[in-house]
Amino acid sequence: xxxxxxxxxxxxxxxxxxxxxxxxxxxxxxxxxxxxxxxxxxxxxxxxxxxxxxxxxxxxxxxxxxxxxxxxxxxxxxxxxxxxxxxxxxxxxxxxxxxxxxxxxxxxxxxxxxxxxxxxxxxxxxxxxxxxxxxxxxxxxxxxxxxxxxxxxxxxxxxxxxxxxxxxxxxxxxxxxxxxxxxxxxxxxxxxxxxxxxxxxxxxxxxxxxxxxxxxxxxxxxxxxxxxxxxxxxxxxxxxxxxxxxxxxxxxxxxxxxxxxxxxxxxxxxxxxxxxxxxxxxxxxxxxxxxxxxxxxxxxxxxxxxxxxxxxxxxxxxxxxxxxxxxxxxxxxxxxxxxxxxxxxxxxxxxxxxxxxxxxxxxxxxxxxxxxxxxxxxxxxxxxxxxxxxxxxxxxxxxxxxxxxxxxxxxxxxxxxxxxxxxxxxxxxxxxxxxxxxxxxxxxxxxxxxxxxxxxxxxxxxxxxxxxxxxxxxxxxxxxxxxxxxx
Numbered sequence: 266x267x268x269x270x271x272x273x274x275x276x277x278x279x280x281x282x283x284x285x286x287x288x289x290x291x292x293x294x295x296x297x298x299x300x301x302x303x304x305x306x307x308x309x310x311x312x313x314x315x316x317x318x319x320x321x322x323x324x325x326x327x328x329x330x331x332x333x334x335x336x337x338x339x340x341x342x343x344x345x346x347x348x349x350x351x352x353x354x355x356x357x358x359x360x361x362x363x364x365x366x367x368x369x370x371x372x373x374x375x376x377x378x379x380x381x382x383x384x385x386x387x388x389x390x391x392x393x394x395x396x397x398x399x400x401x402x403x404x405x406x407x408x409x410x411x412x413x414x415x416x417x418x419x420x421x422x423x424x425x426x427x428x429x430x431x432x433x434x435x436x437x438x439x440x441x442x443x444x445x446x447x448x449x450x451x452x453x454x455x456x457x458x459x460x461x462x463x464x465x466x467x468x469x470x471x472x473x474x475x476x477x478x479x480x481x482x483x484x485x486x487x488x489x490x491x492x493x494x495x496x497x498x499x500x501x502x503x504x505x506x507x508x509x510x511x512x513x514x515x516x517x518x519x520x521x522x523x524x525x526x527x528x529x530x531x532x533x534x535x536x537x538x539x540x541x542x543x544x545x546x547x548x549x550x551x552x553x554x555x556x557x558x559x560x561x562x563x564x565x566x567x568x569x570x571x572x573x574x575x576x577x578x579x580x581x582x583x584x585x586x587x588x589x590x591x592x593x594x595x596x597x598x599x600x601x602x603x604x605x606x607x608x609x610x611x612x613x614x615x616x617x618x619x620x621x622x623x624x625x626x627x628x629x630x631x632x633x634x635x636x637x638x639x640x641x642x643x644x645x646x647x648x649x650x651x652x653x654x655x656x657x658x659x660x661x662x663x664x665x666x667x668x669x670x671x672x673x674x675x676x677x678x679x680x681x682x683x684x685x686x687x688x689x690x691x692x693x694x695x696x697x698x699x700x701x702x703x704x705x706x707x708x709x710x711x712x713x714x715x716x717x718x719x720x721x722x723x724x725x726x727x728x729x730x731x732x733x734x735x736x737x738x739x740x741x742x743x744x745x746x747x748x749x750x751x752x
Contacts, residue, residue, distance in 0.1 A: 266414040266430070268482070269439035270450065270474045274514030276415055277553035278439055281565045284310035286557030294417040297429060299640075299660045303410040308570045409576050411435075414640075423477075425666050428726050429659065432485045433638045435575055436509045438478055442525050442550070443515040446472040446532055475536060482509055483541035504578045510571060511536070511548035516564065525550050547571055590632045592621045597642060597657050606661040610644075613655045650721040661707070665719060666728065668703045669695065694732055 267275040276291055276298075283304060304311045414434075416426060444450075450471050469477075485507055513529040520528065533548040549571060551564035576582070596616050600608065608616075613633070617623040623632065633655070636642045643656035656662045685699040701716055708716075723729040 266416065266434045266436050267439060268416045268426075268436055268478050270441065270471065271417065273439045273441040274553055275437075275439045277556065278437065278512060278514060278551065279413055279415055281551060281553050281556040281562065282311050282569060283313050284557060287554050289554075294415050297417060297425070297660075297663045298415040299663070300413045300415075303412060306409045306411050306569075306573050306576055308566070308573060311569070409573065409582070411576070412640075424726070424728055425663070425670060426481065427484075428643075428666075428722070429640060429663070430481060430485060431638055431640050432507050433579070433581055434507055435572060435579075436482050436507055437512050437572075438475065438482075438509050438545075439512045439514055440471075440475060440532065441515050442513045442519045442528055444471045445520050446470065446475075446535075450474060472532070472535070475532070476539070479509065479536060479539065479541045479545070482507055483544060486544070504575070504580075505543050506579070507544070508575050508578075509545045510568070510575065511545060512568060513548065513550045514553055516550045516552040516562075517554055546575060586635070587628075587632075589621045589623050590635065593617055593623065593632060594636060594641060596620050597636075601658045606658045607654050607656045610653050610655055645722065645725065647725060648721065650718050651725065654718045665704055665707050666723065668707070669700065669723075669728070695729065 267279060269275055271293055276294055277287060280287060280291075300313070304313045414429070416429075447470055450469050450473070486505065490505070511529070511533055513525065513532070516525040519525040529548055529550045533545070536542060536545055549564050549568040551568060552562045553565075555562040556565070593616065600616075614629060617629050617632070623629050633642075633644050637644050640659055643659055643662055644654075645651040682699055682702060685696050688694050688696070689699070697716075697720075700720070704716065704719070720729060724731075
């Protein structure tokens with residue numbers, strides 16, 4: 266996950282890591298941008314998967330089909346090695362092959378008294394054949410794949426970030442070396458109904474924003490695991506999650522022509538002295554202007570290795586994930602491709618039971634929690650309202666909240682809602698009818714969609730809070746008719 270101030274070079278850093286050409290006119294990220302495809306984390310240029318449906322996604326190492334086929338291949342090879350180590354007559358030696366040739370994955374070559382084995386799907390059988398033909402140079406080498414999240418640096422979106430920050434990620438905290446750490450940060454300009462509004466009230470320095478981001482990430486660590494003043498002999502975890510790597514950009518234009526390495530080291534040392542210092546593993550200085558060129562930045566090359574080394578230490582890499590759970594993830598992606606951005610919890614249970622063979626409630630909830638921790642989907646069970654829906658597409662949820670966080674220019678807003686937009690901009694009061702109108706294009710056509718579930722999710726993370734109001738007669742309205750938006 267790429268985090269940091271606006272205009273610090275997060276999107277350009279992402280381009281550097283995946284080998285794309287530097288764009289000097291790169292626009293600021295609005296809200297959060299998630300890449301739906303996986304990238305291979307390695308010391309080389311990170312190779313991105315394609316999000317298009319035309320691609321043979323079954324060959325992706327993280328796919329359900331690939332894992333199932335690999336499991337079959339490993340079992341076949343294991344049985345073959347056993348035969349080589351201990352040759353003995355087989356009790357199936359007298360079983361004749363079926364008409365039509367030798368046994369195949371989709372031929373049940375068993376005696377008539379044996380139970381029938383369900384045929385392997387053709388796409389998996391084909392994959393098994395292809396994998397058996399691959400000569401593996403290093404069988405012990407595990408590949409690591411990740412999705413990339415680019416968090417917008419504008420302060421107006423900071424209130425949405427806790428919803429998507431997760432403990433299972435590696436955070437690249439990006440800082441622009443062209444800025445003086447102790448200087449007041451550049452005043453941000455936010456969009457208004459009739460004109461842009463400059464934020465003149467903020468007194469935060471650039472270093473304050475680094476502290477803000479580190480505090481946000483540090484809040485993900487349970488108190489029981491946070492480092493305390495203990496003797497050096499005490500057992501400490503190998504990696505305090507979530508780990509943070511500092512990345513200093515604009516090495517070609519450091520503040521006042523200072524040595525970029527020295528300036529970066531000074532900031533790194535300052536942050537290491539804080540209570541969250543143990544989460545910060547290392548720092549790298551990069552020049553994103555070299556991205557995509559023949560002369561690649563050495564700092565980017567070292568950063569790739571640093572991320573890979575950190576990823577190898579993550580405890581979740583040692584977790585064994587049931588293949589059924591991968592099948593559920595595949596079913597979720599297919600549901601999104603068919604237009605559903607969310608489903609009810611009962612629908613998720615049905616998919617798990619009927620498509621994936623997961624009938625145990627405890628296993629279903631464990632699977633849902635894992636996918637939530639990885640932000641493959643979003644599901645909160647804090648309240649009854651939150652528990653009843655499962656968000657299948659996190660980017661859709663980001664876009665839904667983005668509609669409320671930003672004020673659209675007058676020419677793009679509906680005239681009948683002008684007064685409601687003015688009330689939101691000037692007083693921070695958001696009326697529910699405006700929310701419903703805003704979200705209508707983003708919601709699917711199901712009439713029974715409960716907008717209150719989204720409102721409750723926004724309340725959970727402090728994006729909204731109840732604001733009592735009264736109509737012309739002076740009688741109070743329902744408190745959810747209007748919401749106070751924290752400015």
